[in-house]
Amino acid sequence: MTDHLNKEKIILGLTKEKLRDYSYFIAFFLIFAFFIFFVIRPNLKSIFEANLKIEKLKKENNFYEYQIENIVNIQEKFIKFRNDLSLIDNAITSKPEVNQLINDITKTVQKNQFVIENFSLSNLNLKDVSRNDALKTILFSLDIIGIFPDFVSLINKVHQQKRLKLIKAATITKEVNKNLIISTESAQFSTNSSNLKINLLIEGYYL
Amino acid sequence: MNKKEVFYLSLTIFLTVVAWVIIEIYKIDVAIKMEKAVVVNNKKINLDMSIINELKTKKDYDLQ
Numbered sequence A: 001m002t003d004h005l006n007k008e009k010i011i012l013g014l015t016k017e018k019l020r021d022y023s024y025f026i027a028f029f030l031i032f033a034f035f036i037f038f039v040i041r042p043n044l045k046s047i048f049e050a051n052l053k054i055e056k057l058k059k060e061n062n063f064y065e066y067q068i069e070n071i072v073n074i075q076e077k078f079i080k081f082r083n084d085l086s087l088i089d090n091a092i093t094s095k096p097e098v099n100q101l102i103n104d105i106t107k108t109v110q111k112n113q114f115v116i117e118n119f120s121l122s123n124l125n126l127k128d129v130s131r132n133d134a135l136k137t138i139l140f141s142l143d144i145i146g147i148f149p150d151f152v153s154l155i156n157k158v159h160q161q162k163r164l165k166l167i168k169a170a171t172i173t174k175e176v177n178k179n180l181i182i183s184t185e186s187a188q189f190s191t192n193s194s195n196l197k198i199n200l201l202i203e204g205y206y207l
Numbered sequence B: 001m002n003k004k005e006v007f008y009l010s011l012t013i014f015l016t017v018v019a020w021v022i023i024e025i026y027k028i029d030v031a032i033k034m035e036k037a038v039v040v041n042n043k044k045i046n047l048d049m050s051i052i053n054e055l056k057t058k059k060d061y062d063l064q
Helices: A002-015 A017-080 A082-091 A098-111 A148-160 A184-193 B003-037 B050-056
Strands: A115-122 A136-146 A165-174 A196-206
Touching: A017 A082, A017 B003, A082 B050, A098 A115, A098 A136, A098 A148, A098 A165, A098 A196, A136 A148, A148 A165, A148 A196
Parallel strands: none
Antiparallel strands: A115 A136, A136 A196, A165 A196
């Protein structure tokens, strides 16, 4: 009898509206949480991740397009100037070739009526065989004696040579001959052709 | 555990899952925005070949 009453109580209790609501919500939350976690989340995640990948790929595509364009441009220029590329090798040699530089400088100086007083070179390390593509320099220091027009001609000649050289500095001082007594008349003539002592710093380059 | 407790527990689980998903999606969305904001520095390489024309005018010492 009591069992029967209990059963009825339980059935009555379950059919109460309050309890039915709770059961419904519990079921809803649990099922929906499961659904969100195992169905909606992976789909949403894959959509957003796909968008992220699309953005990254767009950028990479843009970058590679630019690089290809650059390569094509460079190749085009190389083809156009293929025959003249040796000029660059001549201008900046892959080896120091100091003898060529010395030869160029001394002969040009002598050809322009200059007397070489002192000639030295520095900044040259023949032991350095590192193959980095940085530009290496050799510095020549020259003390020469001559006149100004010849000096201008010397600068032009050095500038026109195939092997690149840079006149880094030039210090010009007037050579004074103390033993010579110059009359006022001869002094007027001597201004144009008086000897100058010139210190030149010339830089040569190699790779 | 009565029904009310089970209800709160299920609600907590549900909200946690929703918050988790929102945070995850937000993180990816921020990453997309960051990706869009970063500008790729595409450097256009332009070889100035005028040096060739300059070098053509130069001569060997012997020919000067």
